[in-house]
Amino acid sequence: METTLINNSFASNPAVNASSAVHSTPYTFPKEHDLATLPIKMEVKDLSIYYNKFKAVEGISLAFPANQITAIIGPSGCGKSTLLRSLNRMTELIPRAHVEGSVFLDGENLYAPGTDVVELRRRIGMVFQRPNPFPMSIYDNIAYGPRLYGVKKRGTLDEIVETSLKQAALWDEVKDKLNDSGMALSGGQQQRLCIARALAVEPDVVLMDEPAASLDPIATLKIEELMQRIKANYTIIIVTHNMQQAARVSSFTAFMMMNEQRAGTLVEFGETTSLFTNPKHKQTEDYVTGRFG
Amino acid sequence: MQNVVAHQRKKLPIFARIESITKHGDRVWTGLNIGMSLVVVLLMLLVGILLWQDSASSRQAFGFSFLSPFTEAAWNPVENNFAAWPFIYGTFITSLVALIIAVPLSIGIAIFLSELCPPWLRTPLNLLVELLSAIPSVVYGLWGIFVFLPLVITPLGQFLGSTLGSVPLLGSLFSGPISASGSSRLAAGVILAIMILPTIAAVTRDVLLAIPSSQREASLALGATRWETISRVLLPYGISGILGAVILGLGRALGETMAVTMVIGNSIGASASLLKPGYTMSSVIANEFAEAVSPMHSQALIEVALILFLMTLILNIIARLLIWSVARKSTSAVRV
Amino acid sequence: MTEMNAVVPSVATKVSHIQSHKGFRRRKAVNWVMLALTGLITLLAVVPLFWIIGYVVAKGGQYINLDFFTQLPRPSGIPGGGVLHAIEGTLLLTFFAALIAIPIGLFAAFYAAYHPNTLLGTLLRFGTDVLSGIPSIVVGIFVYALVVKPSGHYSLLSGSIAMAMIMLPTIIRTTEEMIKLVPVNLREGALALGAPEWKTALQVTLPAALSGILTGFLLSLARATGETAPLLFTALGNDRFNLSRMISSGVSAGQSIFAIIGNILEQPVDSLPLTLYKYSQDPNIDRINQSWAVAFVLVILVLTINIVARVWVEARAARLRQ
Numbered sequence: 008m009e010t011t012l013i014n015n016s017f018a019s020n021p022a023v024n025a026s027s028a029v030h031s032t033p034y035t036f037p038k039e040h041d042l043a044t045l046p047i048k049m050e051v052k053d054l055s056i057y058y059n060k061f062k063a064v065e066g067i068s069l070a071f072p073a074n075q076i077t078a079i080i081g082p083s084g085c086g087k088s089t090l091l092r093s094l095n096r097m098t099e100l101i102p103r104a105h106v107e108g109s110v111f112l113d114g115e116n117l118y119a120p121g122t123d124v125v126e127l128r129r130r131i132g133m134v135f136q137r138p139n140p141f142p143m144s145i146y147d148n149i150a151y152g153p154r155l156y157g158v159k160k161r162g163t164l165d166e167i168v169e170t171s172l173k174q175a176a177l178w179d180e181v182k183d184k185l186n187d188s189g190m191a192l193s194g195g196q197q198q199r200l201c202i203a204r205a206l207a208v209e210p211d212v213v214l215m216d217e218p219a220a221s222l223d224p225i226a227t228l229k230i231e232e233l234m235q236r237i238k239a240n241y242t243i244i245i246v247t248h249n250m251q252q253a254a255r256v257s258s259f260t261a262f263m264m265m266n267e268q269r270a271g272t273l274v275e276f277g278e279t280t281s282l283f284t285n286p287k288h289k290q291t292e293d294y295v296t297g298r299f300g
Numbered sequence: 301m302q303n304v305v306a307h308q309r310k311k312l313p314i315f316a317r318i319e320s321i322t323k324h325g326d327r328v329w330t331g332l333n334i335g336m337s338l339v340v341v342l343l344m345l346l347v348g349i350l351l352w353q354d355s356a357s358s359r360q361a362f363g364f365s366f367l368s369p370f371t372e373a374a375w376n377p378v379e380n381n382f383a384a385w386p387f388i389y390g391t392f393i394t395s396l397v398a399l400i401i402a403v404p405l406s407i408g409i410a411i412f413l414s415e416l417c418p419p420w421l422r423t424p425l426n427l428l429v430e431l432l433s434a435i436p437s438v439v440y441g442l443w444g445i446f447v448f449l450p451l452v453i454t455p456l457g458q459f460l461g462s463t464l465g466s467v468p469l470l471g472s473l474f475s476g477p478i479s480a481s482g483s484s485r486l487a488a489g490v491i492l493a494i495m496i497l498p499t500i501a502a503v504t505r506d507v508l509l510a511i512p513s514s515q516r517e518a519s520l521a522l523g524a525t526r527w528e529t530i531s532r533v534l535l536p537y538g539i540s541g542i543l544g545a546v547i548l549g550l551g552r553a554l555g556e557t558m559a560v561t562m563v564i565g566n567s568i569g570a571s572a573s574l575l576k577p578g579y580t581m582s583s584v585i586a587n588e589f590a591e592a593v594s595p596m597h598s599q600a601l602i603e604v605a606l607i608l609f610l611m612t613l614i615l616n617i618i619a620r621l622l623i624w625s626v627a628r629k630s631t632s633a634v635r636v
Numbered sequence: 637m638t639e640m641n642a643v644v645p646s647v648a649t650k651v652s653h654i655q656s657h658k659g660f661r662r663r664k665a666v667n668w669v670m671l672a673l674t675g676l677i678t679l680l681a682v683v684p685l686f687w688i689i690g691y692v693v694a695k696g697g698q699y700i701n702l703d704f705f706t707q708l709p710r711p712s713g714i715p716g717g718g719v720l721h722a723i724e725g726t727l728l729l730t731f732f733a734a735l736i737a738i739p740i741g742l743f744a745a746f747y748a749a750y751h752p753n754t755l756l757g758t759l760l761r762f763g764t765d766v767l768s769g770i771p772s773i774v775v776g777i778f779v780y781a782l783v784v785k786p787s788g789h790y791s792l793l794s795g796s797i798a799m800a801m802i803m804l805p806t807i808i809r810t811t812e813e814m815i816k817l818v819p820v821n822l823r824e825g826a827l828a829l830g831a832p833e834w835k836t837a838l839q840v841t842l843p844a845a846l847s848g849i850l851t852g853f854l855l856s857l858a859r860a861t862g863e864t865a866p867l868l869f870t871a872l873g874n875d876r877f878n879l880s881r882m883i884s885s886g887v888s889a890g891q892s893i894f895a896i897i898g899n900i901l902e903q904p905v906d907s908l909p910l911t912l913y914k915y916s917q918d919p920n921i922d923r924i925n926q927s928w929a930v931a932f933v934l935v936i937l938v939l940t941i942n943i944v945a946r947v948w949v950e951a952r953a954a955r956l957r958q
């Protein structure tokens with residue numbers, strides 16, 4: 008049962024794996040879930056990311072199962088955000104950053120020439136560490152995305168706004184003040200607004216970069232519940248500092264660390280329970296037991 | 301006691317002075333700081349007070365009719381009759397032309413400089429835009445008279461006159477023909493546009509740069525194109541700052557003197573047309589003040605200066621409030 | 637881990653409202669067109685700059701010669717001669733303007749930087765903003781009312797005061813900014829050692845901020861040098877201004893240096909921009925050509941100062957970033 012992930016066929020795209028041979032980062036296949044039976048939504052292959060000449064992420068290969076929550080954990084500065092941002096090509100916004108390797112969404116390489124970032128970012132949404140609502144009304148915040156895609160009818164927009172807010176567990180709190188500014192909400196509400204805004208464009212994948220880092224425990228709990236609730240419809244990838252959070256919400260966990268050149272590498276990837284209770288690597292064990300950073 | 305006196309006597313007076321000053325150094329220093337700050341504040345007040353005082357008899361003689369568009373009596377130094385409406389109109393219409401041309405262009409430039417320009421190109425382009433505002437206004441005027449007017453304004457004026465000149469309402473603004481030299485309100489407006497462009501562009505660029513990048517990321521991550529991000533998120537976000545930039549530019553246009561004086565033709569024509577020569581408030585002062593024929597004439601000109609001062613004062617206050625409000629918004633963008 | 641799943645009901649299947657390719661082409665086309673447009677506009681904006689500089693350099697350069705810098709003007713209609721009087725006038729005006737504006741600006745800036753929230757600090761900032769917004773022609777009228785009218789004549793002094801008023805706001809603002817940029821611990825360190833406030837300001841803060849402050853001076857100088865409007869009713873213009881004769885006759889009459897300077901300050905003077913303006917209105921072609929030559933000198937002067945100052949700032953900023 009214990010095989011390397013890379014040798015498993017990816018259900019979504021069996022053609023891909025023929026080319027994948029031996030890999031620099033060894034990681035073991037989770038026991039309980041047979042990944043061969045899990046459809047894979049996104050796959051990262053031999054990904055390295057540079058800021059100017061500095062290599063921030065080195066040779067990462069990973070697969071994200073569809074409709075599951077996958078957590079990325081690791082000490083500060085190990086390149087978690089960098090990796091996450093490369094998954095919807097937000098890395099490109101940083102002038103001197105560049106990416107080597109490939110990222111597949113349903114078997115299509117996002118970094119292949121001719122790929123359209125605008126279209127792919129619609130399919131891969133993102134929620135940021137600090138809530139960043141637009142300075143517009145709550146309604147307009149949510150309707151922003153759909154309007155871009157040509158949804159003009161008021162009725163349809165109303166429906167989208169309502170479902171998105173309900174999915175984000177914010178509807179009951181704001182349904183009477185949809186025309187108030189999104190900036191006037193509390194931090195936790197703002198973050199849920201941002202999640203609702205991301206869901207409103209119906210992405211396949213939602214990337215979350217420490218979505219609860221600036222929130223209090225109750226707001227954090229709300230966001231975690233929300234993730235559980237929506238994961239049936241989305242593939243969620245979450246970066247978190249908080250190991251309890253990773254343990255609580257995710258089915259799979261990737262643990263990253265810096266190597267000697269300060270480049271982030273993948274140490275271990277596996278099912279969350281086994282990674283926390285039965286880590287394969289000394290470094291993972293040290294980290295999850297709190298003996299590190 | 302004697303010793304001390306003897307000791308002091310030995311010193312040259314100038315050293316004694318320095319010593320006594322340095323002993324009270326901090327008091328002198330604070331005194332100078334406060335004193336010089338007071339000078340600046342008093343200077344500002346004095347501008348208002350002196351202009352007010354020195355236009356007293358003109359203000360009393362003509363009252364509100366000085367400003368009114370409906371005053372029959374014209375600006376007539378010989379008959380000692382003064383009404384400033386033609387100049388107010390000239391200032392208004394030339395500034396309006398300048399804004400209509402400069403605002404969209406400056407916003408385009410600001411967008412390019414802040415959002416699109418590759419980093420290596422940014423510094424040289426910023427420098428070029430700043431240099432545009434460093435060229436002395438007389439040089440704009442000279443270039444205007446001999447190069448820009450005959451080459452650009454005269455043909456443009458002829459074209460506008462023949463196309464828009466006969467349109468019902470707009471026609472009176474474009475009734476021609478424009479003179480061969482090109483001297484006209486239109487010329488002044490276009491030159492003003494070139495001159496205020498760097499001001500508006502630079503402030504707008506700074507306003508856009510001050511918008512937190514999380515706003516751009518939020519929009520792009522939703523699958524917006526760059527232009528959609530700019531037009532639907534960044535411009536609305538910075539709108540009050542951009543308005544402030546425009547008002548600063550307007551303030552510059554209202555007060556600009558030399559270039560306008562050199563290309564506007566300096567005459568109080570009866571025509572309101574853009575294609576005809578005119579006068580602005582600043583150009584009439586520049587032209588007539590040194591040769592004012594009577595005390596009332598110079599008082600009337602000082603009153604024009606007073607109006608100009610008050611207008612720019614109000615505009616400046618509004619502009620600063622607007623720009624300041626953006627600065628405040630960006631720090632409180634996230635309430636955690 | 638999976639308990640939560642059971643507690644929270646999951647939302648039913650998605651209903652899609654968004655067709656991914658609808659209007660997609662159009663959006664991308666609009667994007668490209670608009671972005672290209674901003675680039676084009678930027679290109680368009682630098683056209684006048686190159687046009688003006690190119691024309692002034694090409695045209696004005698033809699009429700530049702040694703006489704232009706060393707000779708006094710000849711009467712209109714007689715070719716030749718130079719604008720020595722205006723060069724001297726500009727130098728004198730700028731010198732005295734700086735002499736007036738720099739101390740006021742420096743002290744006021746220290747006050748503004750360290751007492752921003754006092755009543756005087758607020759008034760000062762407001763006053764600086766107001767002064768920077770006053771049209772330069774209004775400054776001219778104001779100084780006329782303040783100095784020329786009471787004294788009864790146009791003069792170098794009144795012109796310098798007008799130019800100082802133009803320089804003052806820039807000096808105060810940039811100096812204040814630069815003082816604020818000096819790390820607080822530098823200043824506090826000195827104060828903690830018992831150094832008096834004024835010594836700390838002059839020996840610690842000022843040197844640390846010096847290059848920035850000098851840049852501010854330079855830029856304000858460049859701006860003031862190009863100004864015409866404030867001089868129209870103050871320095872007025874004077875094409876018989878002859879500095880060397882004034883000095884030599886003063887010396888031979890046994891006057892003290894202060895008396896000579898005082899005498900010079902009383903004279904109306906010309907400046908380069910004033911000369912440019914007057915010559916450009918002259919029907920005589922020689923005068924017009926000379927006005928192009930003056931434009932050449934002004935443009936080169938102002939651009940050099942600006943480029944040097946800004947490159948200097950840029951270089952320093954780059955060094956600080958490292």
Ligand SMILES: Nc1ncnc2c1ncn2[C@@H]1O[C@H](COP(=O)(O)OP(=O)(O)OP(=O)(O)O)[C@@H](O)[C@H]1O
Nearest residue numbers: 058061063082083084085086087088089090101248
């Ligand atoms: N824009 C950038 N330019 C240059 N270097 C960067 C940039 N962003 C991140 N880095 C560097 O890349 C490395 C990885 O950064 P990253 O933000 O991905 O770490 P992280 O794991 O998300 O850390 P944290 O947990 O603190 O958020 C760090 O050494 C960081 O200094």
Ligand SMILES: [Mg+2]
Nearest residue numbers: 087088089216
């Ligand atoms: Mg991070």
